[in-house]
Amino acid sequence: KQWYQRRVHGEYTSATMITVVTILFFFPLSNCLRQPNPSISEGSLIPLPLTTGTIGDRVMVVDADGARAKLACVNWYGAHMEGHVVNGLDKQTISSIAQTIRELGFNCIRLPFSLEQFFEDPVIEDSRVSANPDLKGSTAMEVFDATVAGLTNEGLIVILNNHNSKAGWCCSEQDGEGLWYTHDYPEDMWIQALTSMAERYSGNPMVAGIDLRNELRKAHGHAPTWGDGNAKTDWAMAAEKAGNLVLDVNPNLLILIEGTEYAGNLEGARTHPIKLSHPAQLVYSGHMYPFWWDSSLAYPEFKQRIEDRQTFVTEAGQSYSAAYWMGEFGTGDNDEAWGKIIQYLEESDSDWSYWAIDGYSTPGEDETYGILQGDYVTVRNPWLVDQLKNIMPVLP
DSSP states (O other), X not given: OHHHHHHHTTTTTTOOOOBOOOOXXXXXXXXXXXXXXXXXXXXXXXXXXXXXXXXXXXXXXXXXXXXXXXXXXXXXXXXXXXXXXXXXXXXXXXXXXXXXXXHTTOOEXXXXXXXXXXXXXXXXXXXXXXXXXXXXXXXXXXXXXXXXXXXXXXXXXXXXXXXXXXXXXXXXXXXXXXXXXXXXXXXXXXXXXXXXXXXXXXXXXTEXXXXXXXXXXXXXXXXXXXXXXXXXXXXXXXXXXXXXXXXXXXXXXXXXXXXXXXXXXXXXXXXXXXXOSSGGGEEEEEEOOTTSGGGGSOHHHHHHHHHHHTGGGGBTTSTTOOEEEEEEXXXXXXXXXXXXXXXXXXXXXXXXXXXXXXXXXXXXXXXXTOSBOTTSSSBSOHHHHHHHHHTSSOOO
């Protein structure tokens, strides 16, 4: 787990993080807003666009008919890193990886990107797309476009995620990426990228949401705040501004807004809830990993901490009421701490997104949390897939 320890490096020990991944139920093809890839079996899509609504005493993601649309997602990363391309394209075609993801039971993908990738748009090294010869000589955004198309053609919903500004691994308090802006990529460029991405995929309803920024945390000694009006640190104010500008471009997108403390804390929403021009498009998001301090608690305390800091937002009838999505959680070991996360997701029937599908973190460096091995075909840990399959359906 060297690369995950590099990610933590002590910063996560006091942070609680939850990420909600969303599982979708499948509906008759006649109700869908797009024609599927011929290889997809009839009934594999849901009525779009997605929004949120109250079901019982909770706010949840729902489909165009108002029925629960549970998002059971998986992260597919790499495009936000120095290579500017999703991992695995040197091993399998985009369509093959997308088919594998669908056959494993996931119904959506969280797809990270960096601002550097978007604005610089460099030509991708041929070696990174060697299994996709049609992509040789393509730029980063052309490959990203092909990735989005390949996923949605396979009937998979895509949630875009601005992971970072400068391309690279995330996250620490030393990387200077903890806020939504940096010296090289100020707030206006962040917003420009978000709105441009919303416009870029506006013709594809399977691109159903955008996660505005990953794991807000300290940068250069300044911690993100929530609702204090400080333009340099108030994440809630920035997210609300950006979310509304994205909705001006595409009012059908879900706007996913992570908490502070590495996406571990949404408590600010109690007193300063996000106000969007289309309120039903708001989804709050958090993250959780077994190596975080929270997971060391006994299960009753662990559950209470998640509810107090994150999933309270789903309570209907409150000023802060919104849907919730656990955007990241993952493991390489079937240990007690991991079992608490799985148990909570099962008991809460939350939407989620597992980190990650990837068989490697960078070429030649194994991804021990990956669903797949380095060939991007073979399942790494069958027990993990079985556990995730158990929480994919809407649960009683």
